[in-house]
Each structure stands twice: as C-alpha cells, then as structure tokens.
Amino acid sequence: MEERRVIRVGSRESRLAVEQTMLLLRKIEEYHPELQFELVTMKTTGDMILDRSLDKVGGKGLFVKELDKALRGGQIDFSVHSLKDMPMEQPEGMPIVALSRRGEPRDVLVYPRGGKRRRPEDGRPFRIGTSSERRRLQLKKLFPEAEFLLIRGNVLTRLKKLDEGGYDAIVLAAAGLIRLGLEERIDAYLEPAQVIPAAGQAVLAVQGRSGEDYSYLDCINDEDAWQTAGAERSFVKKLNGGCSSPIAAYAEKKHGQLCLQGLFFDEETGRHSVGSIEGRSEEAEKLGENLADALRLEAAAGA
Numbered sequence: 001m002e003e004r005r006v007i008r009v010g011s012r013e014s015r016l017a018v019e020q021t022m023l024l025l026r027k028i029e030e031y032h033p034e035l036q037f038e039l040v041t042m043k044t045t046g047d048m049i050l051d052r053s054l055d056k057v058g059g060k061g062l063f064v065k066e067l068d069k070a071l072r073g074g075q076i077d078f079s080v081h082s083l084k085d086m087p088m089e090q091p092e093g094m095p096i097v098a099l100s101r102r103g104e105p106r107d108v109l110v111y112p113r114g115g116k117r118r119r120p121e122d123g124r125p126f127r128i129g130t131s132s133e134r135r136r137l138q139l140k141k142l143f144p145e146a147e148f149l150l151i152r153g154n155v156l157t158r159l160k161k162l163d164e165g166g167y168d169a170i171v172l173a174a175a176g177l178i179r180l181g182l183e184e185r186i187d188a189y190l191e192p193a194q195v196i197p198a199a200g201q202a203v204l205a206v207q208g209r210s211g212e213d214y215s216y217l218d219c220i221n222d223e224d225a226w227q228t229a230g231a232e233r234s235f236v237k238k239l240n241g242g243c244s245s246p247i248a249a250y251a252e253k254k255h256g257q258l259c260l261q262g263l264f265f266d267e268e269t270g271r272h273s274v275g276s277i278e279g280r281s282e283e284a285e286k287l288g289e290n291l292a293d294a295l296r297l298e299a300a301a302g303a
C-alpha cells in the first residue's frame, strides 16, 4: 500500500477550535483520501488571559501568534482559525489560503439551563454576560434596562458560568454552539438587523505559507465567503486596523449583489453610526471601504 502524504494541521486546543478544524479536515478527506492529516493543538496567549477583556490586552493577534510561529517554522503545514479571530492583515509570507462556506452567522442569547428566563418584575436588573463591546453596544438598545457583565473563557466555560447563576443570559455566536453540538442551548436568535455580527463570523480560515501548493483545499474553498468576508474585513481595516473600538460588519449576497451592513463607534465623539451599502460582488473591498468612510463621517458629525 502506498504511504499517504502526512499533513500537519495547527489549531487552538479549545474544544470549539478542534471541532471546527476536524469539520474542515473531514470534508477535505472526502475529496482527498490520499492525504493523512495530523492535528497539532496549541494554547494561545488569548486562551491564557482570562481576567480582562481582550480588547484591552492587544486584540485579535493573541489567538494566532503561537500558531503563526509553528507555521513559519514548518512544524505545521497550515492552521485553521475562526476568521473573526484573525487580524485584518496576515503576517508576511503566511496568507489566508482558503475560506470555508459561512455557517450560521447570527449571534444568539442563551439562558441558564433549566431556569426560565427571569421576569424583569423581581427587582434586580437583567444581567447579560458578554466581553464584546460590539455586542454590548447593540444589545443595550434591545435591553435598555439590562446590566452588562464581563464574561471570559471559551464557550464551554461561559455556559458553565451561566448555568451556575452568574448571569441571566449570555451572548454567543450561533455557529460555535452549533459546531459544538449544542444547538439546543440557543434560546433566541438575534437578527443581523438588530445585532450586526463580527466581521468574518462563522467563516473558517485556513492560513498557509506562501509558495506551498494548497490546491487540495479547493474542495472547501468558498467564493461567496471571500466576497462577503472580504467586504466585512475591508470595512474593519479601513476603520481601525483591528484595534479596540467596537465594529460590526455583515455582508450577504442577494440576487447577485453584495449587501454590507456595518456599525462603527467613534471613540473620540462617543457616537456610533450604522449603515449599509450595496454593490457588485467583484467590488467587495471597495464597498467595505466606502461604507467605512461614510460611517466614519457620520459618527464624527453626530448626525
């Protein structure tokens, strides 16, 4: 029997990261039985800092740095990430080489297991757990009376903290729960018109090394994901390059057109602006930039 070519694949070690990576690998294996994948998991800086909002300690890069090092050093052949955790620009020589078809893009509310959603009459404010400024800013409008509390840790840790009574609800990405087989924990979907998701939410990204042949990834690579996530990420990039201010972006294709919704919060004026733009899919990046310019002006002017 011929030896199968071994490909080493890097992933964060959280259960969600591993589930997502395996999902992708199983798909590739269907098309390429001649390949053998070996999973290499790592703890990242972002997984180790649990007491602060990550916005404050250096942002998105924290979840990918260790894996980048292994990729650069050749210990792994590619790594798999949630696109929304990736910086807007890839390090030299380590581009994104494939994007998966987007999963369920919405954020959701999860209530404590067994406990009914607490009625507001009993006095204390409804406590919503999230560590994302993007989510807090948008949920404040839906739940003006709520109190927002920081929650950190991976998805399973957050669910545990919720069930132990620390919160009346938490906000998570539907995609993560679904991929963990926990869809039944979803109590309410938040429509993008109410809560715009994070750029790249529910898309998986494969990061590789320049010059390597990744043609075996064609089977999972999704053109729509490149266009929609491309518009979302160019919007974010134009506004802050991935720093701390809350930004949301969600694009979808409708009748061949690309429709991008965005939210921008201006730290200087304390105002935020929300808007959308529509155009040709081929101009995804331009659309992102144009919406960014428009929303920046609006937030600055306080229209």
Ligand SMILES: NCc1[nH]cc(CCC(=O)O)c1CC(=O)O
Pocket (backbone or CB within 6 Å): 082, 083, 084, 085, 155, 171, 172, 173, 174, 175, 176, 177, 200, 201, 202, 203, 204
């Ligand atoms: N920031 C953590 C993170 N990164 C990706 C997902 C879920 C999957 C996805 O959105 O692609 C999650 C959990 C969450 O936000 O609830």
